Amino acid sequence: MLGNEAIARGAVEAGVQAATGYPGTPSSEIIETLAAWSKDYGIYVEWSTNEKVALEVALAAAYCNLRALVAMKHVGVNVASDTLFTATYTGVKGGLVLVSADDPSCHSSQNEQDNRLYGPHAYIPVLEPSSPQEAKDLIIYSFESSEKFKMPIMVRTTTRLNHSRGNVKLGPLLKVGKKGTFEKKPEEMSCLPANARKMRLRLINTIRLVEEHFDNSPFNSVCGESNIGVVASGLAYEYVMEALETLKAKDEVSLLKLSTLYPLPKKLVTSFLEGKEKVLVIEELEPFIENYVKSFCCDLDSKTKVYGKAFIPLVGELTPSAVLEGLAKFLNKKLECKREQKLAVEAPPRPPVLCAGCPHRSTFYAIKLAVKKRKVDAIYPSDIGCYGLGFYPPLEAIDVSLCMGSSIGLACGLAKFTGKVVIATIGDSTFMHAGIPALINATFNPSSFVLVILDNGLVAMTGHQPSPVSGVNLMGEKVKIILPENLATACGASFCKVVDPYNLEETVSAIIEAIDHVQKGLGPAVVISRRKCALTLLRESRDGKIKLVKRSINLEKCIGCMACIKLTGCPALLPSNEKVSIDKMTCTGCGLCEEVCPYDAIEKSGG
Ligand code: SF4
Numbered sequence: 001m002l003g004n005e006a007i008a009r010g011a012v013e014a015g016v017q018a019a020t021g022y023p024g025t026p027s028s029e030i031i032e033t034l035a036a037w038s039k040d041y042g043i044y045v046e047w048s049t050n051e052k053v054a055l056e057v058a059l060a061a062a063y064c065n066l067r068a069l070v071a072m073k074h075v076g077v078n079v080a081s082d083t084l085f086t087a088t089y090t091g092v093k094g095g096l097v098l099v100s101a102d103d104p105s106c107h108s109s110q111n112e113q114d115n116r117l118y119g120p121h122a123y124i125p126v127l128e129p130s131s132p133q134e135a136k137d138l139i140i141y142s143f144e145s146s147e148k149f150k151m152p153i154m155v156r157t158t159t160r161l162n163h164s165r166g167n168v169k170l171g172p173l174l175k176v177g178k179k180g181t182f183e184k185k186p187e188e189m190s191c192l193p194a195n196a197r198k199m200r201l202r203l204i205n206t207i208r209l210v211e212e213h214f215d216n217s218p219f220n221s222v223c224g225e226s227n228i229g230v231v232a233s234g235l236a237y238e239y240v241m242e243a244l245e246t247l248k249a250k251d252e253v254s255l256l257k258l259s260t261l262y263p264l265p266k267k268l269v270t271s272f273l274e275g276k277e278k279v280l281v282i283e284e285l286e287p288f289i290e291n292y293v294k295s296f297c298c299d300l301d302s303k304t305k306v307y308g309k310a311f312i313p314l315v316g317e318l319t320p321s322a323v324l325e326g327l328a329k330f331l332n333k334k335l336e337c338k339r340e341q342k343l344a345v346e347a348p349p350r351p352p353v354l355c356a357g358c359p360h361r362s363t364f365y366a367i368k369l370a371v372k373k374r375k376v377d378a379i380y381p382s383d384i385g386c387y388g389l390g391f392y393p394p395l396e397a398i399d400v401s402l403c404m405g406s407s408i409g410l411a412c413g414l415a416k417f418t419g420k421v422v423i424a425t426i427g428d429s430t431f432m433h434a435g436i437p438a439l440i441n442a443t444f445n446p447s448s449f450v451l452v453i454l455d456n457g458l459v460a461m462t463g464h465q466p467s468p469v470s471g472v473n474l475m476g477e478k479v480k481i482i483l484p485e486n487l488a489t490a491c492g493a494s495f496c497k498v499v500d501p502y503n504l505e506e507t508v509s510a511i512i513e514a515i516d517h518v519q520k521g522l523g524p525a526v527v528i529s530r531r532k533c534a535l536t537l538l539r540e541s542r543d544g545k546i547k548l549v550k551r552s553i554n555l556e557k558c559i560g561c562m563a564c565i566k567l568t569g570c571p572a573l574l575p576s577n578e579k580v581s582i583d584k585m586t587c588t589g590c591g592l593c594e595e596v597c598p599y600d601a602i603e604k605s606g607g
C-alpha cells in the first residue's frame with residue numbers, strides 16, 4: 001500500500017466521517033483515496049478552496065462530535081495556521097487529525113520546512129510514523145488520542161513515506177453514519193480575550209496530560225542495552241535499523257524509537273538517557289528532538305554527550321547512506337565502501353519544461369511579445385502552479401515567486417514602488433485559493449498592474465483536481481462554475497478581458513490594451529487566458545470527444561533555423577536531420593510554432 005493510501009485506510013478504520021484538504025504534493029492521494037471510498041463508507045470529502053478553509057470545515061465536523069481528517073502539504077499548514085493556533089484553544093469533540101505532508105529536498109515545493117515545529121508553537125500534539133503500516137495504525141491512535149484529550153492532533157509525514165509502498169496488515173473498515181450534533185457552549189468556543197485567557201491555561205494543562213499519555217505510547221520503544229544510545233524517529237528509524245545491520249552494530253547500541261514527537265515523552269527519554277555515555281539523535285531536517293534531549297540532559301545535570309546535526313545532515317531529505325555514514329562516524333567504524341555508487345550512465349540533464357501544447361507557453365509568449373511591442377521594461381511576479389515553469393528559458397517570464405496567491409500582493413507593491421509595468425501571472429485555482437484578497441487590495445489601496453489569470457479549469461500541477469471553475473466537485477456533483485472574470489470585476493478591476501491563448505494575436509492585443517490601461521493608472525487590468533490543460537486535450541482527443549488539428553513540418557520550406565524550438569521551447573518539436581520534426585503523440589495543435597516560424601514551414605496536418 002502507498003503511504004498515503006495507508007493513511008486514508010487508517011482514517012476509515014477509525015470511522016472518519018469528514019475529510020478535507022487542498023491538493024498539494026506529497027499529500028494529494030490521501031483525500032483522493034478517501035473520495036473513492038466516500039460513497040461506500042458515508043464519508044463527506046471535499047477539496048476546499050484553500051487549507052485554512054479545509055481546516056475550518058473539518059474542525060466544524062469535529063465540533064459536531066464527528067471524526068474528521070484534514071490533509072495538506074507542509075506549506076499548506078502555513079495557510080491554515082491562523083485557524084490552527086486558535087483551534088487548539090477551543091479543542092474538539094470528535095477526533096480531528098491534521099496530516100502535514102512535509103517535503104524535504106523541496107521535490108515539488110517552494111521551501112523545505114519542518115512542521116514538527118508547529119507542535120510547541122501552536123500547542124498541537126505531533127506524531128510521525130516510520131512506515132506505511134505504522135502510518136495506518138498511528139492515524140487510528142491519533143483519532144483516539146484526539147478524542148481523549150479533546151485536542152486536534154497533527155500527524156507529520158515526509159515525501160518518502162507518503163509515496164513509498166509497504167505491506168500493511170488491514171483491520172475492519174467502519175461505516176459510522178452518525179449525524180453531527182452541535183452543542184452550544186459559547187464560553188468554550190468563542191475566543192474573546194476573557195475566554196481565550198482561560199482556554200490557554202486549559203491548553204497548557206492538556207499538553208502536560210498528553211505528555212504522560214505519550215510516555216506510555218505503544219508507538220515508542222527501546223531496544224538493546226548499551227551505554228551508547230541512538231534516538232530516531234520517522235523514516236530515519238528504518239534507515240538506522242538498516243545501517244546497524246550493515247555495520248554489524250546492533251548489539252553495540254541502545255535504540256530509542258520515537259513516534260510521539262510533541263510533547264516529547266520526557267519520562268521515557270530521560271530514563272533512556274540514564275547511564276548513557278553518548279547519544280546520537282537521527283532525524284530529518286531540524287534538530288527538533290536533539291534540542292529537547294539536550295535540554296533534558298541540562299535539567300538532569302547529566303554528563304551524557306548528545307549529538308545530532310554534527311553527524312546527520314540538516315538540509316535535504318535524509319538518505320540511508322547519509323544515516324549509515326553518520327552512524328559509522330559516531331560509532332568510530334570504518335565503512336568498506338560508500339553505499340551510493342555513481343551510475344555508469346548518467347541521464348543527460350534536461351531543464352523542466354511545460355508540456356507540449358501547454359496553453360501557459362502561448363500565454364507567456366504573448367506576454368513577452370506585448371511587452372516588446374510596447375517597449376516597456378516589465379517586472380513579472382508569478383505564483384505556484386505549472387506556470388512556474390515559465391521561469392526557464394526560452395520563456396523567462398518570472399522574476400519573483402513566493403507562495404500561493406503572492407503574485408498579486410507583490411504586484412500591488414512592485415507597481416507602487418517602482419512605477420514600472422508589472423505583469424503578474426496566477427492560475428485559476430491559486431487565484432481562488434489566496435489571490436482574491438490581494439486583488440481587492442489593489443482597488444482599496446489603488447495600484448495599477450496587469451494580472452493574467454491562466455485558467456485551465458483545474459489544478460493541473462498536483463494531478464488535475466477540480467477547482468471552483470471546473471463545474472464539478474470532488475464528490476462528482478455538478479456545481480455552479482465560479483468565473484474568475486466575475487470575481488475580478490467584483491474586486492474592482494475596471495479592465496477585464498477573456499482570451500484564448502491559442503489565438504496569439506487576440507492574446508497579445510488584450511495584453512497590450514491592459515498595459516495601456518495600467519500605464520494610465522486606472523487600477524488593475526485583468527486578462528483571463530482560458531484554455532484546457534494540454535493533457536486534458538490529449539485525453540479528450542484519445543477518447544474521441546474532440547478532434548485536434550495537429551501540425552507537421554513542410555520539409556521543403558524548413559531551413560533548420562531552429563527558431564521554433566528556441567523561441568517556444570515546446571518539447572513536441574524535435575531536431576531531426578538538421579531540420580525539425582513534430583511528435584504527433586504529444587502535439588496538441590496549439591499552433592504556436594506555426595506562428596513563430598519565419599518561413600511558414602509549419603502547417604496544419606489533421607488528427
Ligand atoms: S500539466 Fe497541463 S498546465 Fe501543466 S504544464 Fe502540462 S499542459 Fe501545462
Ligand code: SF4
Binds near residue numbers: 557601
Ligand atoms: S522555425 Fe520553421 S524553418 Fe526554422 S526550424 Fe522551425 S520549422 Fe524549420
